[in-house]
Amino acid sequence: MSRVAVATDAASTVRKKANPEQQLRAARDLRLIEAYHAGRTEAFDELVVAYDGHVRRVLAQLNVVPAEVEDLTQEVFLRVFRNLHRFRGQSSFYTWLYRITVNVFFDHNKKRKRADVRLQRLQNALVDVGTTRLEGEDPYYACYDTMTERALSDAIAGLPEAFRDVVAMREVDDLSYEEIAVQTGISIGTVRSRLSRARARLKELLRPILTGAAA
Numbered sequence: 001m002s003r004v005a006v007a008t009d010a011a012s013t014v015r016k017k018a019n020p021e022q023q024l025r026a027a028r029d030l031r032l033i034e035a036y037h038a039g040r041t042e043a044f045d046e047l048v049v050a051y052d053g054h055v056r057r058v059l060a061q062l063n064v065v066p067a068e069v070e071d072l073t074q075e076v077f078l079r080v081f082r083n084l085h086r087f088r089g090q091s092s093f094y095t096w097l098y099r100i101t102v103n104v105f106f107d108h109n110k111k112r113k114r115a116d117v118r119l120q121r122l123q124n125a126l127v128d129v130g131t132t133r134l135e136g137e138d139p140y141y142a143c144y145d146t147m148t149e150r151a152l153s154d155a156i157a158g159l160p161e162a163f164r165d166v167v168a169m170r171e172v173d174d175l176s177y178e179e180i181a182v183q184t185g186i187s188i189g190t191v192r193s194r195l196s197r198a199r200a201r202l203k204e205l206l207r208p209i210l211t212g213a214a215a
Contacts, residue, residue: 022092022182029093036084044084047093048077054094055101062105076104095183099161102168106157155205163198166191 028050035043055076059069079100087096156167165184169175181188 022094025094026092030089033084033087033089033093044081047080051094051097052077055097058098058101059105062102064105064108068108072104072108075108076101079104091185092183095165095185098169098183099165102164106153106164109153110157151206152202155202158205159198159201163194163201166194167198167202170195 029047032043032047032050036047052073055073056069059072060066064072076097080097083100087093156164159167166180169180169183170177175183177188177191180191184191186194
Protein backbone atom coordinates (compact mmCIF):
# COMPACT_ATOMS: atom_id res chain seq x y z
CA MET A 1 0.00 0.00 0.00
CA SER A 2 1.37 3.48 -0.89
CA ARG A 3 2.33 6.06 1.71
CA VAL A 4 -0.57 8.29 0.65
CA ALA A 5 -3.05 5.42 0.95
CA VAL A 6 -1.76 4.47 4.41
CA ALA A 7 -2.13 8.02 5.66
CA THR A 8 -5.58 8.22 4.12
CA ASP A 9 -6.71 5.11 5.98
CA ALA A 10 -5.41 6.56 9.24
CA ALA A 11 -7.46 9.70 8.70
CA SER A 12 -10.59 7.94 7.47
CA THR A 13 -12.58 8.58 10.65
CA VAL A 14 -12.26 12.32 10.18
CA ARG A 15 -12.76 12.17 6.44
CA LYS A 16 -16.10 10.37 6.86
CA LYS A 17 -17.46 13.61 8.28
CA ALA A 18 -16.91 15.35 4.96
CA ASN A 19 -19.88 15.78 2.67
CA PRO A 20 -20.12 13.62 -0.48
CA GLU A 21 -18.66 16.34 -2.69
CA GLN A 22 -15.64 16.72 -0.42
CA GLN A 23 -15.17 12.95 -0.30
CA LEU A 24 -15.25 12.70 -4.09
CA ARG A 25 -12.82 15.60 -4.43
CA ALA A 26 -10.40 14.07 -1.91
CA ALA A 27 -10.55 10.67 -3.64
CA ARG A 28 -9.93 12.27 -7.04
CA ASP A 29 -6.96 14.23 -5.69
CA LEU A 30 -5.38 11.13 -4.19
CA ARG A 31 -5.79 9.23 -7.45
CA LEU A 32 -4.10 12.04 -9.38
CA ILE A 33 -1.26 12.28 -6.87
CA GLU A 34 -0.72 8.52 -7.00
CA ALA A 35 -0.73 8.68 -10.80
CA TYR A 36 1.81 11.50 -10.77
CA HIS A 37 4.08 9.59 -8.39
CA ALA A 38 3.75 6.59 -10.72
CA GLY A 39 5.08 8.62 -13.63
CA ARG A 40 1.96 10.02 -15.31
CA THR A 41 3.17 13.64 -15.37
CA GLU A 42 -0.03 14.98 -16.94
CA ALA A 43 -1.80 14.15 -13.67
CA PHE A 44 -0.19 17.24 -12.20
CA ASP A 45 -1.73 19.36 -14.95
CA GLU A 46 -5.12 17.95 -14.00
CA LEU A 47 -4.58 19.07 -10.39
CA VAL A 48 -3.71 22.56 -11.63
CA VAL A 49 -6.86 22.74 -13.74
CA ALA A 50 -8.97 21.50 -10.82
CA TYR A 51 -7.64 24.06 -8.33
CA ASP A 52 -6.55 27.06 -10.39
CA GLY A 53 -9.82 28.89 -9.76
CA HIS A 54 -9.76 28.05 -6.05
CA VAL A 55 -6.25 29.45 -5.59
CA ARG A 56 -7.22 32.65 -7.39
CA ARG A 57 -10.31 33.03 -5.22
CA VAL A 58 -8.31 32.63 -2.01
CA LEU A 59 -5.77 35.20 -3.19
CA ALA A 60 -8.58 37.60 -4.08
CA GLN A 61 -10.08 37.16 -0.60
CA LEU A 62 -6.65 38.00 0.82
CA ASN A 63 -6.97 41.31 -1.07
CA VAL A 64 -4.21 40.62 -3.58
CA VAL A 65 -4.54 43.17 -6.37
CA PRO A 66 -5.72 41.63 -9.68
CA ALA A 67 -2.45 42.47 -11.43
CA GLU A 68 -0.55 40.23 -8.99
CA VAL A 69 -2.95 37.29 -8.76
CA GLU A 70 -1.54 35.60 -11.89
CA ASP A 71 2.06 35.69 -10.66
CA LEU A 72 1.15 34.47 -7.18
CA THR A 73 -1.01 31.68 -8.59
CA GLN A 74 1.95 30.49 -10.65
CA GLU A 75 4.15 30.66 -7.54
CA VAL A 76 1.65 28.55 -5.60
CA PHE A 77 1.64 25.76 -8.18
CA LEU A 78 5.41 25.97 -8.58
CA ARG A 79 5.73 25.27 -4.85
CA VAL A 80 3.21 22.45 -5.15
CA PHE A 81 5.24 20.96 -8.01
CA ARG A 82 8.47 21.19 -6.03
CA ASN A 83 7.00 19.70 -2.88
CA LEU A 84 4.39 17.20 -4.04
CA HIS A 85 6.75 14.34 -3.19
CA ARG A 86 6.44 15.44 0.45
CA PHE A 87 2.65 15.19 0.53
CA ARG A 88 1.71 12.34 2.88
CA GLY A 89 -2.07 12.52 2.84
CA GLN A 90 -2.28 13.32 6.56
CA SER A 91 -4.62 16.14 5.62
CA SER A 92 -6.57 16.62 2.41
CA PHE A 93 -4.76 17.96 -0.65
CA TYR A 94 -7.22 20.89 -0.48
CA THR A 95 -5.90 21.81 2.98
CA TRP A 96 -2.27 21.32 1.94
CA LEU A 97 -2.77 23.56 -1.10
CA TYR A 98 -4.61 26.14 1.01
CA ARG A 99 -1.65 26.28 3.40
CA ILE A 100 0.78 26.79 0.52
CA THR A 101 -1.43 29.55 -0.93
CA VAL A 102 -1.55 31.42 2.38
CA ASN A 103 2.20 31.01 2.85
CA VAL A 104 2.86 32.40 -0.63
CA PHE A 105 0.67 35.38 0.19
CA PHE A 106 2.43 36.12 3.47
CA ASP A 107 5.86 35.68 1.90
CA HIS A 108 4.86 38.09 -0.86
CA ASN A 109 3.38 40.53 1.63
CA LYS A 110 6.52 40.47 3.76
CA LYS A 111 8.87 40.97 0.82
CA ARG A 112 6.91 43.85 -0.62
CA LYS A 113 6.22 45.47 2.76
CA ARG A 114 2.57 45.46 1.84
CA ALA A 115 0.02 46.50 4.43
CA ASP A 116 -3.21 46.09 2.48
CA VAL A 117 -4.52 42.87 4.03
CA ARG A 118 -8.29 43.06 4.56
CA LEU A 119 -8.73 41.44 7.97
CA GLN A 120 -11.30 43.71 9.59
CA ARG A 121 -13.07 40.73 11.16
CA LEU A 122 -9.91 39.75 12.97
CA GLN A 123 -9.31 43.31 14.13
CA ASN A 124 -12.86 43.36 15.51
CA ALA A 125 -12.05 40.20 17.47
CA LEU A 126 -9.22 42.09 19.17
CA VAL A 127 -11.24 45.11 20.32
CA ASP A 128 -10.77 44.28 23.99
CA VAL A 129 -7.12 45.32 23.86
CA GLY A 130 -7.97 48.82 22.65
CA THR A 131 -11.60 49.96 22.74
CA THR A 132 -11.09 53.53 21.55
CA ARG A 133 -12.17 53.89 17.95
CA LEU A 134 -9.90 56.24 15.99
CA GLU A 135 -11.81 58.37 13.53
CA GLY A 136 -11.42 61.48 11.39
CA GLU A 137 -9.33 62.55 8.47
CA ASP A 138 -6.25 63.49 10.50
CA PRO A 139 -3.09 62.10 8.80
CA TYR A 140 -2.11 60.61 12.17
CA TYR A 141 -5.06 58.22 12.04
CA ALA A 142 -4.29 57.19 8.47
CA CYS A 143 -0.72 56.45 9.55
CA TYR A 144 -2.02 54.54 12.57
CA ASP A 145 -4.29 52.41 10.40
CA THR A 146 -1.39 51.53 8.12
CA MET A 147 0.82 50.68 11.10
CA THR A 148 -1.78 48.43 12.69
CA GLU A 149 -2.53 46.62 9.44
CA ARG A 150 1.17 46.03 8.88
CA ALA A 151 1.62 44.90 12.48
CA LEU A 152 -1.38 42.57 12.19
CA SER A 153 -0.10 41.05 8.95
CA ASP A 154 3.38 40.54 10.41
CA ALA A 155 1.92 39.08 13.61
CA ILE A 156 -0.17 36.53 11.71
CA ALA A 157 2.80 35.61 9.53
CA GLY A 158 4.81 34.94 12.67
CA LEU A 159 2.29 32.52 14.19
CA PRO A 160 3.09 28.79 14.22
CA GLU A 161 1.81 27.20 11.02
CA ALA A 162 -1.01 25.27 12.72
CA PHE A 163 -2.36 28.48 14.30
CA ARG A 164 -1.89 30.52 11.13
CA ASP A 165 -3.90 27.99 9.12
CA VAL A 166 -6.98 28.10 11.33
CA VAL A 167 -6.86 31.90 11.63
CA ALA A 168 -6.69 32.26 7.85
CA MET A 169 -9.48 29.73 7.27
CA ARG A 170 -11.73 31.31 9.89
CA GLU A 171 -11.06 35.03 9.50
CA VAL A 172 -10.19 35.28 5.80
CA ASP A 173 -12.00 32.38 4.10
CA ASP A 174 -14.92 32.58 6.59
CA LEU A 175 -15.10 28.82 7.11
CA SER A 176 -17.13 27.43 10.00
CA TYR A 177 -15.49 25.48 12.82
CA GLU A 178 -16.94 22.28 11.32
CA GLU A 179 -15.54 23.06 7.86
CA ILE A 180 -12.10 23.83 9.30
CA ALA A 181 -12.17 20.57 11.24
CA VAL A 182 -12.99 18.60 8.09
CA GLN A 183 -10.35 20.34 5.97
CA THR A 184 -7.55 20.06 8.53
CA GLY A 185 -8.42 16.65 9.96
CA ILE A 186 -8.56 17.90 13.57
CA SER A 187 -11.46 17.99 16.01
CA ILE A 188 -13.76 20.99 16.41
CA GLY A 189 -12.48 21.34 19.98
CA THR A 190 -8.92 21.60 18.67
CA VAL A 191 -10.02 24.18 16.11
CA ARG A 192 -11.54 26.30 18.88
CA SER A 193 -8.46 25.85 21.06
CA ARG A 194 -6.05 26.85 18.29
CA LEU A 195 -8.12 29.90 17.38
CA SER A 196 -8.27 30.96 21.00
CA ARG A 197 -4.53 30.55 21.48
CA ALA A 198 -3.77 32.28 18.18
CA ARG A 199 -5.95 35.25 19.06
CA ALA A 200 -4.40 35.47 22.53
CA ARG A 201 -0.96 35.54 20.94
CA LEU A 202 -2.04 38.22 18.46
CA LYS A 203 -3.48 40.31 21.27
CA GLU A 204 -0.16 40.24 23.10
CA LEU A 205 1.76 41.14 19.95
CA LEU A 206 -0.58 44.00 19.06
CA ARG A 207 -1.20 45.31 22.58
CA PRO A 208 1.65 47.88 22.57
CA ILE A 209 0.61 49.58 19.34
CA LEU A 210 -3.12 49.55 20.13
CA THR A 211 -2.92 50.68 23.75
CA GLY A 212 -0.20 53.19 22.91
CA ALA A 213 -2.35 54.89 20.30
CA ALA A 214 -5.43 54.86 22.51
CA ALA A 215 -3.61 56.57 25.39
